[in-house]
Amino acid sequence: MGKLAIIGLGLIGTSMGLAIRRTSPDLELSGFDRIQESGEYARQIGAVDILGLSAADAVKDAGTVVVATPIINMRKVFEEIGPALKRGCLVTDTASTKVDVLRWADELLPQGVTFVGGHPMAGKEQTGPGSAEAGLFEGRPYVVVPSTRSHPAAVDAVFSLAQEIGSEPFFLDAAEHDAYAAGISHTPLVASIALFNIARNSNAWPELARMSGPAFRDLTRLASGSTEMAHDILLTNRENVLHWIERYTEELRRIGDLIEKNEAADLYRLLAEAQIERENFLINPPKREEVVKDVDTSMSLVDLMVGSRWKERSDEMTKALEERVRARSREERLRRRE
């Protein structure tokens, strides 16, 4: 019977314990969280079998260690667990940024231990082990980030772990990961918080709140996520995030210019193009299976690929699109109908 240790029993660590428990009931799961109640809670709901007295205590004899603490704490965790790790042990993490984490692992983990980075792109506003669920990772992307030193078997093991918990793994290197995550995840986070703040900090907030509807709620929801996570992401991916914030403000300025100059036809075209392209994005959801064909796996990724809600949505949108396409060509859609 193998042993797997989870360090950090918040939303992600606890959900991972629940998910692994479901598919690998024979694996012994040990855990540790610096907040004692979090650890206790995770143990009570069965996300781990036993709690270590410390991170180092929890990883003893473990064949696999998943570090799921806030990003900035990982450095210290690597230092602490290093001496206690079993030779040949596989260490992986769940951080939303990867360059710093891989560097820390390289510097601080001992020889004879192999590290493979991981980023399960799943989460929700509610944080902590109380919000954990075994199905959190289902159908979600899981970026596997090998380092130059990662043992191929360890890379395969993390890939399989990601599949086991229902997510859709694919490979990126750390720099690519951080650049793309800044665009698709970290800048949306900043955009959401900034949008909430300008409304909340306005003198007209009572009136604004009264007029608010689902659009404002949806667009600002990332402001309700974990503060620690947001903080750590933004400070461990600074250059990429700043680059994308710059692009974002430029695009806002470009749209603002069209509004200011009353460029009706150009503004219409910009809005119509965004609408058409987002429709295409929803109709043709991203294909993740293409990049994994070299990996030996008995599971059908195609089956996993499209979650049922995505499927429904996609069918619905396809139908809507077909109707629209019948009615009007793309060129017609780029101009206002008279």
Place this chain on the structure above:
Amino acid sequence: MGKLAIIGLGLIGTSMGLAIRRTSPDLELSGFDRIQESGEYARQIGAVDILGLSAADAVKDAGTVVVATPIINMRKVFEEIGPALKRGCLVTDTASTKVDVLRWADELLPQGVTFVGGHPMAGKEQTGPGSAEAGLFEGRPYVVVPSTRSHPAAVDAVFSLAQEIGSEPFFLDAAEHDAYAAGISHTPLVASIALFNIARNSNAWPELARMSGPAFRDLTRLASGSTEMAHDILLTNRENVLHWIERYTEELRRIGDLIEKNEAADLYRLLAEAQIERENFLINPPKREEVVKDVDTSMSLVDLMVGSRWKERSDEMTKALEERVRARSREERLRRRE
């Protein structure tokens, strides 16, 4: 038996027909849409009883006229229907911006006709009469915007109509409406489109799309809304939207500065404050009933106030907050836990 005319049978006009039909089955509903198939569809699903040959034809003998066309088309509709309107007729609209519409109504509608602006703050990405539903307005804000010339009885009638279709009406003047709507609705629209565009127009789009999750989808969903509506909103509320885009880019720059300068404590505080304030916003949803106490109505607005999904969410969040408050005070939450 009275007659009500709906000019413009898209998502809003058709939904309004369905909603009015449900509570006032005896009212005769006539309609018109410049797109013949839209009108036909609305009539087939029972949103209107009869279709006029033109807007002017549809409003003949109507006691109430609801103009639900794209905003910029309203000017022409007012010109066209003006001569055909019954003396004493009430005209209202559903536009997302109000200053221009009230000015057009003032200039173009004849004496003896009273105009009261209206803005049902309901909608979805799917547009057109095929997406209409009788329940679209339930629990949603409905801003009633009287002009200086609006007859008090007409103002009450629009207020009652808004209640009848299940929405939560309150009063604002046109300038206030447009200023607030720019902050809570139109700038989020621009923010959502810009966020989609920077990802979509990036060379890394295939990788970005592959990594995208619910956050990106939710935050960019307004890019899928009606192009005409977005276009007309932005060009009829230019100054307010430009003002709020400016505030938004300033806030993005403020956050960017904290990231650039690595101001960890200040960044943490900004993120924690946003989280706490958004939590408060969800726990204490905006109270719309306070402003309507002067209006004579037999309906309990308090009953209407909180839709059941809001209620559930609010209960859930209250519980989550209570737990957190027990654990940590606000001051503690503004600093990172060691």
